[in-house]
Amino acid sequence: MKPASFEYVAPATVPEALHLLADDTVDSKVLAGGQSLIPLMNLRLAAPERLIDINNLRDLAYIRDDINGLHIGAMTRHTDVLASTSVRQMTPLLHEAAGFVAHSQVRNRGTLGGTLAHADAAAEIPVALLASNAVITARSIEGERQISVEDFFQGYFSTTLRADELIVDVFLPAMPPHGGSAFNEFSRRRGDYAIGGAAVVLVFDDQGICESARVALLAAGPQPVRAPASEGLLVGHRLDGELILAAAKAAASSANPVTSIHGSAEYRRAVIEEMVARGLREATQRAGV
Amino acid sequence: MGCAKPPNERESKIMVKVTIEINDVVHDADVDPRLLLCDFLRHDVRLTGTHVGCEQGSCGACTVLFDELPVRSCTMLAVQADGHAVRTVESLARDGGLSKLQQSFTDCHALQCGFCTPGMLMTLTPLVESGQRLSDAEIREAISGNLCRCTGYQQIVDATRHALDG
Numbered sequence: 061m062k063p064a065s066f067e068y069v070a071p072a073t074v075p076e077a078l079h080l081l082a083d084d085t086v087d088s089k090v091l092a093g094g095q096s097l098i099p100l101m102n103l104r105l106a107a108p109e110r111l112i113d114i115n116n117l118r119d120l121a122y123i124r125d126d127i128n129g130l131h132i133g134a135m136t137r138h139t140d141v142l143a144s145t146s147v148r149q150m151t152p153l154l155h156e157a158a159g160f161v162a163h164s165q166v167r168n169r170g171t172l173g174g175t176l177a178h179a180d181a182a183a184e185i186p187v188a189l190l191a192s193n194a195v196i197t198a199r200s201i202e203g204e205r206q207i208s209v210e211d212f213f214q215g216y217f218s219t220t221l222r223a224d225e226l227i228v229d230v231f232l233p234a235m236p237p238h239g240g241s242a243f244n245e246f247s248r249r250r251g252d253y254a255i256g257g258a259a260v261v262l263v264f265d266d267q268g269i270c271e272s273a274r275v276a277l278l279a280a281g282p283q284p285v286r287a288p289a290s291e292g293l294l295v296g297h298r299l300d301g302e303l304i305l306a307a308a309k310a311a312a313s314s315a316n317p318v319t320s321i322h323g324s325a326e327y328r329r330a331v332i333e334e335m336v337a338r339g340l341r342e343a344t345q346r347a348g349v
Numbered sequence: 350m351g352c353a354k355p356p357n358e359r360e361s362k363i364m365v366k367v368t369i370e371i372n373d374v375v376h377d378a379d380v381d382p383r384l385l386l387c388d389f390l391r392h393d394v395r396l397t398g399t400h401v402g403c404e405q406g407s408c409g410a411c412t413v414l415f416d417e418l419p420v421r422s423c424t425m426l427a428v429q430a431d432g433h434a435v436r437t438v439e440s441l442a443r444d445g446g447l448s449k450l451q452q453s454f455t456d457c458h459a460l461q462c463g464f465c466t467p468g469m470l471m472t473l474t475p476l477v478e479s480g481q482r483l484s485d486a487e488i489r490e491a492i493s494g495n496l497c498r499c500t501g502y503q504q505i506v507d508a509t510r511h512a513l514d515g
């Protein structure tokens with residue numbers, strides 16, 4: 061069980077990588093942490109002709125404070141996201157989500173850009189970024205474009221990224237005052253992909269009325285999704301126990317999980333409902349209202 | 350994106366020259382890009398202490414230190430180790446004596462068949478060497494990516510505790 065033959069290139073600079081990616085005569089794949097791609101290649105579920113290893117692009121590994129939020133480079137490892145004080149303080153949801161990702165050995169290699177491009181609906185970080193209203197910057201030889209996370213995911217393991225584009229940066233807005241977030245999931249074993257989960261970001265006004273709500277669901281369908289029906293119930297209201305339960309129910313009924321050996325769709329929906337309820341309670345409490 | 354050629358019709362492999370420091374010894378080699386780091390260690394360098402279980406990143410048996418950090422050597426290519434330092438389980442025993450952690454594994458009966466042991470040791474060694482204080486919960490978290498199918502985890506936690514406190 062080894063990968064099929066491929067040509068290996070390890071560009072030293074981003075422009076070099078972009079030129080390689082622009083070559084559409086070869087079926088190329090970017091190799092970042094390799095924690096999803098190499099297992100797929102070992103299983104022969106993927107057999108690219110050329111691997112473009114971007115691990116030498118050290119200038120894509122950074123966590124930078126901005127007045128409005130954080131810029132994180134695509135090659136930033138999950139371990140570094142998890143250890144970052146800036147991430148914990150400015151975007152606590154991402155910190156919390158990264159703590160659920162796999163195990164130390166996988167986090168030492170896996171990257172932010174990789175988990176986004178892989179776009180697994182059961183992966184924590186994409187869902188946290190969706191709830192955070194993140195902005196992804198992709199670059200090609202033609203230039204750079206910003207993609208709202210809302211427009212990024214496109215069905216099973218698919219994104220709107222073009223084949224010649226490289227994710228270079230992710231911007232996360234900082235949590236505003238009177239804002240609170242929470243990430244919750246349930247899995248059978250520590251570090252496993254979740255049976256179900258939810259990322260919640262709530263912002264209140266100074267009277268404690270919910271001004272905006274973003275509820276994103278984990279393992280709730282083919283791609284990371286928000287639950288607008290649930291969010292709609294929250295905005296304009298003070299969150300009490302009853303409203304939280306109603307919003308959690310609305311989120312669960314909008315979810316579209318699949319039945320698998322790890323749980324039936326019905327069971328997963330019940331898990332999602334509970335994870336949303338917990339998230340809304342915690343986020344409200346953390347917002348200090 | 351061009352249409353991918355089926356793997357069996359692809360041109361013969363292009364070998365890549367690599368220089369890898371393994372357990373403080375520098376190795377020069379020509380490797381096929383598709384050679385996994387675990388297979389390079391076992392078959393080319395003949396360091397068979399690194400075990401290979403699932404070959405898809407799930408079991409942790411193949412854990413080695415890559416620039417001092419635990420990684421799975423089945424989800425890395427040997428070419429990626431060019432210019433880097435790798436430590437395997439063979440680096441732990443010095444002058445014929447077991448490392449503190451290895452001795453604790455023996456004393457606390459933390460291995461039965463020994464298949465998962467190299468991965469457990471390479472995951473835990475940096476923690477023991479760093480001298481940090483760890484709770485049992487943190488030890489369990491540290492080995493959460495290493496599957497043991499026969500000893501059970503309690504003795505492994507006990508052995509780690511013993512090495513950390515002893």
Ligand SMILES: Cc1cc2nc3c(=O)[nH]c(=O)nc-3n(C[C@H](O)[C@H](O)[C@H](O)COP(=O)(O)OP(=O)(O)OC[C@H]3O[C@@H](n4cnc5c(N)ncnc54)[C@H](O)[C@@H]3O)c2cc1C
Pocket residue numbers: 089090091092093094095096097098099134135160161162163166169170171172173174175177178182183184185221225226227228251252253254405406407408424
């Ligand atoms: C045992 C195990 C358990 C895991 N458990 C979890 C878990 O619980 N939760 C979770 O979220 N993840 C989990 N993962 C996956 C892990 O988080 C991966 O690191 C992540 O999904 C992919 O990141 P990577 O950097 O390894 O990407 P790679 O595997 O290198 O690449 C993945 C895909 O993204 C593309 N790509 C990578 N970087 C870029 C870029 N900058 N621009 C464009 N395309 C790019 C690649 O071409 C490839 O198609 C697990 C992995 C393993 C092996």
Ligand code: FES
Pocket residue numbers: 400401402403404405406407408409410411412421422423424
């Ligand atoms: S053999 Fe590498 S994780 Fe199982």
Ligand code: FES
Pocket residue numbers: 459460461462463464465466496497498499500501
């Ligand atoms: S000692 Fe046998 S698998 Fe762990």
